[in-house]
Amino acid sequence: MTTEYRALFDARGSRYNLANRLFPGARRQEAAGMLAHLALPADARWLDVGAGGGFLAARAPEGSVPVGCDESAAFVSEATGYALRAVADYTRLPFSDGTFDAAACLAVLHHAEDPARVIAEMIRVTRRGGRAGVGDVAAGAKASRFLNGFVNAHTETGHAGRFQGDALDFLGAADSPGRCAVPWEMVFASAAAA
Numbered sequence: 001m002t003t004e005y006r007a008l009f010d011a012r013g014s015r016y017n018l019a020n021r022l023f024p025g026a027r028r029q030e031a032a033g034m035l036a037h038l039a040l041p042a043d044a045r046w047l048d049v050g051a052g053g054g055f056l057a058a059r060a061p062e063g064s065v066p067v068g069c070d071e072s073a074a075f076v077s078e079a080t081g082y083a084l085r086a087v088a089d090y091t092r093l094p095f096s097d098g099t100f101d102a103a104a105c106l107a108v109l110h111h112a113e114d115p116a117r118v119i120a121e122m123i124r125v126t127r128r129g130g131r132a133g134v135g136d137v138a139a140g141a142k143a144s145r146f147l148n149g150f151v152n153a154h155t156e157t158g159h160a161g162r163f164q165g166d167a168l169d170f171l172g173a174a175d176s177p178g179r180c181a182v183p184w185e186m187v188f189a190s191a192a193a194a
Contacts, residue, residue: 003089004160005111006071009052011157013075017053031059034106034135040064044101048082049090049122050108057081067100069093091117098127105134110144110161139163 009016020027034056040046042063048056051068052075060066060081069086070076076085088094090105091114103122109115122132137143144163151159 003071004113005050005090005108008111008157009070009072009075012155013052013072014078016075017078020053020055027055028059030106030135031056034104034133035059035061037135038102038104038131038133040102045083045099046102046104047093047095047100047122047125049093049103049105049118051076051079051082051085054079054081056104056106067095091121093121093125095125097124098130099125101127101130103130103132105132107136109134109136110163112162115162115164137161137163 038046040061042061043065044061045065045067046060048066048068051057051070052072054068057066057068057079058081065083066081067084067086068076068079068082069088069090070079071087071089073087076087079085086094090108090112103126105118105122109118112118119132119134122134126132137147141163144161147159147161148163
């Protein structure tokens with residue numbers, strides 16, 4: 001089955017990765033917000049759900065062991081910085097329960113048909129006491145209007161993100177919600193894996 005995310009990034013993943021290479025500082029605060037929110041120890045083995053071209057791995061703490069997972073083989077094929085790259089449906093991650101110290105998902109869930117299932121899988125593969133964190137553009141933020149307005153109207157692939165009002169909409173009761181004052185008006189939340 002081809003998901004909306006896979007179809008979108010099979011078509012435009014290379015251009016997205018090129019933009020991140022040409023303008024490496026454009027989303028620096030966003031990545032820093034996610035990584036700070038996860039508070040990864042230096043030796044953490046962690047999963048990046050929606051890894052794309054390796055945006056988070058390039059900024060991860062030295063000594064950590066990032067594993068990248070993306071639904072689009074074309075998108076993740078250019079990724080560097082991962083100990084392992086996997087292509088899989090986010091609602092059926094190909095890892096055993098408790099494999100990772102943490103799991104991150106940055107600016108992906110607004111493309112997911114079932115964000116709750118993606119989060120459930122992230123929590124499943126995170127060890128007891130580890131952290132699963134999401135960050136995404138907030139509904140009503142200037143960035144959501146830009147993406148669903150300008151990008152939708154002016155690219156062949158369009159953009160029809162399903163933005164949430166708060167990261168808590170994705171995680172339910174989270175133990176450390178927070179907003180990060182970055183240009184994209186991201187919301188972050190995480191939950192400890194039980």
